Amino acid sequence: MNEKMKVDKTYCMSSFLMYRTIVGHDRKFSENTIPSFYEATGSLEPIRNSGELERSLRRSVEQACQGGRAAIALSGGIDSAVLARFMPCGSVAYTFKCVVPGKEVTDETPQAARYAELCGLEHRVVEIYWDDFERYAPVLMRHKGAPIHSIEVQIYKAALQALADGMDTFIFGETADINYGGFTGLYSRDWTFGEFADRYAYIKPYHVLKEYEMVTEPLKAFEKDGMIDVHEFCRSIFLQEAMGSYTDACECAGIRLSTPYAQTRLSVPLDIERIRRGENKYLVREVFNRLYPGLEVPPKTPMPRPMNEWLSGWDGPRRSEFWPRCTAHMDGDQRWLVWGLEKFLNMLEE
Template sequence: MSHLTHQTASSSQEMTSGVPLRNESLYLMYRRFFPIHRRMVSLVTTPEEMQDHCSDKIASVEGRVGIMLSGGMDSAMLAHFLPKGSIAYTLEYGEDETALSEFDQAARFVPLGVEHKKIRITRASFFDMARELTLLKREPTVPHDPAIGLAARQALADGITHMVTGVGADGSFGGFGHFYKDVSYAAFRSNIIKQFVAPWDVLKNPVPVDWVIGHYTVNDKVDVQTYLGDVGTEGTAVFDTLQACGLVPVNPYSSMRFGAALDIAGRGGKYPLKDMFALIYPDRKPNKKMALPVPYGPWMRDYIPTRPEFRTDRMDRFGGKNRYQIYALELYMDMRAQFGWSQPTGDRLFMQ
């Protein structure tokens, strides 16, 4: 586990557990730092409008195009619009872990004239890139950030200038269906805690962070659609990673939003995107959905934070993905102390 070893600073004000850890608490609860930038988005309500938006975004690129192509529906639709000479990159994880490969599924949607490359992610390369990205971004990474960084490194070597991703599809078009089942404040808060990390389970001196959910709550009902559009579940992590690595991110789904109320109960999750898929590929079906197949469990099993700001008596509550999030925060705090970085205050929702 040598690549998970932190070099803890010996003298820093933040070594004192009494210092309020504001943005650290926000990162654990919402997987992003605050304040956040408001995004300009185009409102769309039909599959045709969505298709035109994606087509126009990719057609307007002046440079060589790559795409992060998983086996899922979202990136498969964007692949349809790639110009000839583009390269599709699909991630594969671990050593001899063939069950964690989406390459064959992704290959079904690689257009003629587009090269398909496999990016093999090993444990060592993943954690090396985690350190590199933390240094570049000066923020904690999100769990799949290092894999995106490794793909970006290969793309740069291939002469790619712009990278297309399916980021934003779930947040903008009715993904994360569990958030919509019960939109009461208590249920939504509980779902956030289950998905991410409760700061009070990890930090000795957390600060209250429920005010973020409160911003989107009226009469005990959370506006999930707007929350996911603004805050999301990873912020602008992928955009920031690609940009930090020297690529221009092209995220068509992030620059549009469904302009009507979503009928998740009646039509199911992501139904606007399913309608768009049927328009683009009328004679085909999407692959069965697979979550990002990163082997967080075995990679993070033995990780325990060592900085004095962290409590360790509740680590058994966390699976590998959440342990990575804790690791990423500790790594960032080590580097911040080492290099003297400043950080946003985290005292408001949006940039002014």
């Protein structure tokens, strides 16, 4: 496989900006850099209802905890809260807390601490600073052979802490959104091929790169009669990108990764209309309501990473591949992708 990889820097840069990953697994940035990709192993357990989902998640968590040295990444959302209910009493739960000196940013630790108390877990906070991104991003990029999603730095730092605390397994609630309809915006309407390409692309490469390629092949496999099957796209391209981030960070740290939701697959059609009526991730919600009766479901928030604040003073890339001032009107998450791509290109020349 690696011997057949084609060096195609323009494709790889464009793909990363659009999808946060190199979608074509036969491409690489340079001759001596081999990217790693997430490959699912084993069969996925078919899920038809919330009862089956609850039983499957419980079994997966119990199996991950058999050695007695498993910890959970506990956010303020419902996905990890469900898994926390199945952890042995006294287990350790880690919550990420991004810190921007002098500014208030999203903080999930109070809600996560509430879950930990209800589940009898020991709650520990891992503080994340911009210095961590400058320190760990190059380590993770070298391991991955490609630029990285910003969440990898947080996962990696927490994994290092878990290892130092004597843990050997880290449990995450990743892919609940992907598998069970958590992306309200993506499911809010039907999308034509062109509309979804515009909606999903994190950065259109021609806004940033002087030489670029519009990488639309990943979408064509999920097009029928001009419309995109959003759920199947998420369960394929999006899942590979997301799980690639978690796998890279944990492998790089040297800790075993457990993702119970990723071991399942919804085997009945996703109820799009139910999601559009306001019940996104409805099967996970049903499980949450049984495990935490009377507890209000908190609003959904992505893993906190205040890139708007951290990269507010960055003037943009300086390499010749990029247009000058291309990041002037970008949000922080988009700036991170450009920052990370330039960092990786610089590393290739070192």
